[in-house]
Amino acid sequence: MLGFSTEESVIAAIHALLEEHDDPSVPLPSTRKLGQLLGFSHVTVSKALRQMGDEGELWRNENGRYYPKSARLLFDAPKPVTCFFRSISAWASWYSRLVQGIGLACEEANRGLLMLPASSLIQQDASDAVPQVLGVEEQCQLLESLLLRTQDEPGRLILDDLWDDRALAAYADQLAGARVLLRACPVPGIGSVAPDFAQGALLALSHLLAQGYERVVVVRPFSGKVIDAMVEAFEEAVEGVNLDAAHFTIIDGDQGCDTAQVVARLCSAKGRTGVYCAEENFAVALYQGLTAAGVDIPGKIGLLAGWGTGEAARLGLSSLKIDLQHLGMLAVSLENPALHPFRPVTNFTLHRGISS
Incomplete structure (x- = not known):
């Protein structure tokens, strides 16, 4: 391709290259390589590429490389x-x-x-x-x-x-x-x-205390990153309001809690008890178990479920809701x-x- 002597000739040669350029996602050769291929300095080739870009015949990506004009739709999609x-x-x-x-x-x-x-x-x-x-x-x-x-x-x-x-x-x-x-x-x-678990835990704790519950119990039916984060945030919230440690309990089932056992523990608790259960399905099971045991809800035991979706919402349980959508x-x-x-x-x- 030696012998080109004008910028127009360089542009014509680039057009010829474009006809053989099948994949618009692949850039044209670099300015220096194009110059070597066409027999011109990279300065002359650079001017031709810039002109073609300004006129919309080529598309210049943010990486500085030139592509066939159809590549713009591909990259911008x-x-x-x-x-x-x-x-x-x-x-x-x-x-x-x-x-x-x-x-x-x-x-x-x-x-x-x-x-x-x-x-x-x-x-x-x-x-x-x-x-x-x-x-x-x-x-x-x-x-x-x-x-x-x-x-x-x-x-x-x-x-x-x-x-x-x-x-x-x-x-x-x-x-x-x-x-x-x-x-x-x-x-x-x-x-x-x-979610901002710290904000959620403080909101839940404030609600239970405002309802006059003397003791606060957090139920963690099993371990998991999301549930653990909420329980840890609840512990920090308890420390932040200076709640007496004797009035705060975590019922922790690393490998799973038995619903009947948790119900029995809650029924034996002295005074009014506010319960937060971060796992919603277990909260529903607790509510059903406490109701079957004849517990006065929310008189003796108050129950707050996490997330506020699914069955807990359909039953009308109190819940700490988050806009998951x-x-x-x-x-x-x-x-x-x-x-x-x-x-x-x-x-x-x-x-x-x-x-x-």
């Missing part, structure tokens, strides 16, 4: 949102609120939404049964298979809170820019959107988790129902 979530069972229907929020945000941003259920991530045989979460090694295998399915166009990844941080750390490079729901995530490059929408809009790794959402509200 919003990337899809992909969710690696548990399968939503009847007793985890509250997670569907998050999905609704994600879907609404995708619709507003003209993004596609891909749900890839991680069905084996958790097994729970009944609403009040202890959930069995997949081990770290098995999570790594599951995560690898899901990432393989999205390797061509991963887009923006949103992750279930059940994923173990050790599994996420093992695939941190591939998960860069992802965000975890409902809890903080310490893995660099992965962000999170979670709004939280799901924020997960889509969160920008650059590397700069803003954790975003607490202050949107707890207290709904006073029949149980407190």
Whole structure:
């Protein structure tokens, strides 16, 4: 291609190259390489490229490289949102609120939404049964298979809170820019959107004390990152209001609480007792057990459930509610988790129902 002597000739040669350029996502050769190919200085080629860019014949990306003009639509198109979530069972229907929020945000941003259920991530045989979460090694295998399915166009990844941080750390490079729901995530490059548990715990504690309950009991039916975060926040709230330690108890079932045993302990408590249970399904089981035992609710025992969705809401129980749909929408809009790794959402509200 030697012999070109004018800028117009360079432009004509670039047009000829474009006719053979099949993939608009691949940039043209660098200015220096184009100059070598066409037999001109890179200064002359640079002027020609700039002119073609100004006239709309080429598109210049933020990285400084020139592409066929059709590439602009390709690069400017919003990337899809992909969710690696548990399968939503009847007793985890509250997670569907998050999905609704994600879907609404995708619709507003003209993004596609891909749900890839991680069905084996958790097994729970009944609403009040202890959930069995997949081990770290098995999570790594599951995560690898899901990432393989999205390797061509991963887009923006949103992750279930059940994923173990050790599994996420093992695939941190591939998960860069992802965000975890409902809890903080310490893995660099992965962000999170979670409730402000401190605000929620203080709201719940203030409500129970305002109703005149002499003792406060927090029930943790089993351990989990979200439930643990709420219980820890409740402990800090108790310290903050200087509540006598003798009037505060945590009923802790690391491997699961038996509903009948918890009911028996609450029935034997002296004085009026306000109970907060962060796990909503267990709160419903407690309410049913206390009612069957003839306990005066909310006279002797007040019960406050977490989340305020599902069966607890249908029964009209008092609950600490959070706008999960709004939280799901924020997960889509969160920008650059590397700069803003954790975003607490202050949107707890207290709904006073029949149980407190």
